[in-house]
Ligand code: B12
């Protein structure tokens with residue numbers, strides 16, 4: 001289930017059962033601290049649920065445009081990162097699950113993915129100050145693992161990193177391992193974040209991590225792999241320099257952590 005704070009309308013992460021895409025409510029610590037419990041909650045959770053359904057329906061019928069999705073998110077007062085993580089992401093997961101159970105057609109999945117992709121691009125494009133962070137020397141090099149056709153997760157991460165003022169150099173679609181290594185040597189980011197969707201794609205991320213482990217400590221990045229490839233639990237060989245982590249907020253923490261001492 002997708003959990004939102006009913007008071008401040010911020011996304012609070014998912015709770016079991018994860019394949020249930022209904023929106024449930026909670027109250028976040030900040031709102032408790034502000035004494036919000038004593039006030040009547042706004043009728044927001046139903047609105048978020050029906051917003052989610054109207055995006056999902058765009059797979060089958062003429063439905064919403066990206067501009068309309070962004071405008072409705074604004075009208076509901078949603079933070080852009082919450083819109084992407086708490087609305088767009090569950091819509092994509094749900095269509096994937098329905099497709100895996102043969103309940104959705106490939107055409108439906110493509111339509112929903114295309115709509116979500118343009119919502120993400122619209123979010124990036126409209127934040128002029130974020131664009132500047134894309135041109136600075138990057139703290140994070142964000143790439144898609146060799147062979148991975150899934151780019152939307154990485155795009156959501158890009159928005160999240162930029163909104164947290166982390167200079168980010170992102171490349172989609174996928175890159176071969178040797179190009180990721182060459183880019184990392186040239187750009188010298190603090191973190192190389194690699195998005196992988198199926199377990200076989202972890203091997204190329206391992207190659208990147210092993211090659212970059214030879215860099216001098218002052219310019220040696222952390223190499224992190226994340227994405228649905230980790231669903232069955234990360235299975236990295238012991239001693240691998242590759243870090244497996246699927247938590248977007250942990251990535252922010254890696255991006256701001258000081259480099260290892262020489
Ligand atoms: C859209 C989609 C596609 C589209 C991708 C379009 C595009 N431009 O991205 C297309 C049609 C191309 C596609 C193809 C395939 N897909 Co597909 N796809 C999906 C779907 C529906 C949504 C994925 C998505 O965008 N989610 C939303 C984003 C925001 O979430 P995310 O990707 O999980 O990313 C978040 C986190 O994982 C994390 N994260 C991601 N990367 C990283 C990296 C780091 C460093 C960190 C810290 C965090 C992190 O942060 C992101 C934001 O929160 C999922 C269904 C699902 N339930 O997820 C299947 C899914 C991912 N696909 C799957 C499969 C099997 C395939 C195919 C192999 C199918 C086939 N037989 O042909 C192919 C080819 C895959 C390939 N070679 O890469 C499986 C993967 C199962 C697995 N892990 O083993 C899924 C889960 C569907 C399913 N239920 O079986 N797919």
Ligand SMILES: [Zn+2]
Nearest residue numbers: 005008028031
């Ligand atoms: Zn709250």
